[in-house]
Amino acid sequence: MLCAVYKTRKKSGMYLYVPKKGHFEDVPEPLMAKFGTPELVTLIMLDKRDRLAGVDKQKLEKELNEKGFYLQMPPKEDNLLERHRESLGLAKNPDKQF
Numbered sequence: 001m002l003c004a005v006y007k008t009r010k011k012s013g014m015y016l017y018v019p020k021k022g023h024f025e026d027v028p029e030p031l032m033a034k035f036g037t038p039e040l041v042t043l044i045m046l047d048k049r050d051r052l053a054g055v056d057k058q059k060l061e062k063e064l065n066e067k068g069f070y071l072q073m074p075p076k077e078d079n080l081l082e083r084h085r086e087s088l089g090l091a092k093n094p095d096k097q098f
Helices: 029-037 058-067 078-086
Strands: 001-007 014-019 039-045 070-072
Touching: 014 058, 058 070
Parallel strands: none
Antiparallel strands: 001 014, 001 039, 014 070
């Protein structure tokens, strides 16, 4: 199975996978509006890959077959301020007590 991977300029680390280049017909319009103009990153032959970085290959193939697309969200970023406050023995949020 061939897969096209697109990125967006709106959110770093967000990628849209579709079954072939330029095939956005199955992607819901509200998602495309939020995603913005897709920029092609690469084409992948999924059959020739055992693993993919940051993506569960089985889930990707299932989503492509069932929905016609797969949206990869960026990993959740740690709140460094909360972590620092915790390391000092303080509440994560200054407005709240332990």
